[in-house]
Amino acid sequence: MGSKNIKLPKINFSHEDLKPDTLVWNQVKSQVYKALVEYGCFEAFFDKIPTNLQKSIFEVSQEFFDLPLQTKLQNISTKPFYGYVGQYHPSIPLFESMGIIDSNIPHKVEKYTQLLWLQGNPSFSKTIQSYLEQLSKLDQTIRRMIVESLGVEKYMDEHMNSTNYRLRLMKYKEPQSDETKIGLHAHTDKNIVTILYQNQVKGLEILTKDGQWINVDPTPDTFTVMIGDSLHAWTNGRMHAPFHRVMMRGNEARYSIGLFSIPKARYIIKAPKELVDEDHPLLFKPFDYHKFLSFGYTEEDMKCDFALKAYCGV
Numbered sequence: 001m002g003s004k005n006i007k008l009p010k011i012n013f014s015h016e017d018l019k020p021d022t023l024v025w026n027q028v029k030s031q032v033y034k035a036l037v038e039y040g041c042f043e044a045f046f047d048k049i050p051t052n053l054q055k056s057i058f059e060v061s062q063e064f065f066d067l068p069l070q071t072k073l074q075n076i077s078t079k080p081f082y083g084y085v086g087q088y089h090p091s092i093p094l095f096e097s098m099g100i101i102d103s104n105i106p107h108k109v110e111k112y113t114q115l116l117w118l119q120g121n122p123s124f125s126k127t128i129q130s131y132l133e134q135l136s137k138l139d140q141t142i143r144r145m146i147v148e149s150l151g152v153e154k155y156m157d158e159h160m161n162s163t164n165y166r167l168r169l170m171k172y173k174e175p176q177s178d179e180t181k182i183g184l185h186a187h188t189d190k191n192i193v194t195i196l197y198q199n200q201v202k203g204l205e206i207l208t209k210d211g212q213w214i215n216v217d218p219t220p221d222t223f224t225v226m227i228g229d230s231l232h233a234w235t236n237g238r239m240h241a242p243f244h245r246v247m248m249r250g251n252e253a254r255y256s257i258g259l260f261s262i263p264k265a266r267y268i269i270k271a272p273k274e275l276v277d278e279d280h281p282l283l284f285k286p287f288d289y290h291k292f293l294s295f296g297y298t299e300e301d302m303k304c305d306f307a308l309k310a311y312c313g314v
C-alpha cells in the first residue's frame with residue numbers, strides 16, 4: 001500500500017452566508033456529496049471556533065489527562081469507549097481517551113467536572129460547551145446537505161432529530177523510540193458523522209477505496225469530517241465509511257477531539273425506501289445502533305468483531 005501524495009478534498013464552510021437555498025450552499029453541497037461518495041471523508045475549513053477556543057479546548061484536554069489515574073478512572077463506563085479508557089490496553093498502549101456522553105446537555109458536563117475536580121471546573125465545562133455548540137453547527141450543515149443531495153428531504157426532520165452528541169478527548173503519548181508506533185488500529189467509526197480536531201501533531205491516516213493511506217495534515221481551522229457505518233447504512237451505501245488509523249512518530253504527544261453524532265437509544269436505522277431500487281438493493285436490514293455496539297465491540301483494539309455487514313447485512 002503506497003502513495004502518500006494524495007490529499008483529502010478540502011471544503012470551505014466559512015462563507016459569510018452559508019444558508020440553504022443559496023448558490024453557495026448548493027456549490028458546497030455538491031462538493032460534500034462528491035467527497036463523501038469517493039472518500040467518505042474531507043477536510044472542512046470552518047472559522048466559527050475562535051482562536052482562544054481553539055487553544056483552550058486543548059488546554060482543558062491536557063488538564064484532564066494530567067489528572068491522577070485514580071481520578072480519571074472515576075469516569076468509567078460499561079459501554080465501550082464511553083467513559084475513560086486508560087493506557088492499559090496492550091494493543092494500543094499510547095492511547096488514552098475520555099468520553100462525555102450527551103455532551104449537548106450542560107448539566108451532564110458539569111456532573112463530570114464535579115466527579116473529576118470535586119469543586120467542579122467551570123472553565124472546563126464552559127470550554128467543552130462552547131466548542132460543542134459551534135462545532136455541532138458544522139455537523140448539522142453537513143447532514144442537511146447529505147439529506148438534500150440524496151433527494152430525501154422528507155426525512156430531514158426525522159434524521160436531524162435522531163441523534164445525540166458525544167464528545168471524546170483523546171491523547172496519544174509520544175512513542176518511546178524513533179519507530180512509528182500504532183496509536184489506534186484501523187477501524188471504521190460506527191456512528192453517523194465524526195468530526196475530528198487535533199493539535200499540531202499529525203498521525204491520522206485515512207484509507208481510500210483503492211487501498212492507499214492518506215496522511216491528514218490539518219491546520220488549526222480545519223476539521224476532519226468522516227462518515228460512520230450508521231450513515232453508510234442509512235444512505236444504503238451511497239456514502240462511504242472509511243477505515244482510518246493513527247500512527248505516532250516523533251517526540252510529542254498528540255491530542256485530538258472527536259465530535260460524534262450518534263443515533264439515539266431505540267432509534268431504528270433504516271434506509272429510506274427511495275434509496276432502495278433495482279440498481280441499489282438494500283444493503284443492511286434495519287438495526288438499532290446500540291444493540292449493534294454491544295454485539296461485538298472490543299475496546300481493546302477499537303474494532304468491531306462483528307462489522308455491520310456481519311451483524312445485519314442483507
Ligand SMILES: O=C(O)CCC(=O)C(=O)O
Pocket residue numbers: 168170184189196198204244246256257258
Ligand atoms: O485521534 C484521531 O484523530 C482519530 C480518533 C478516532 O479514529 C476515533 O476516535 O474513532
Ligand SMILES: [Fe+2]
Pocket residue numbers: 187188189244
Ligand atoms: Fe475513528
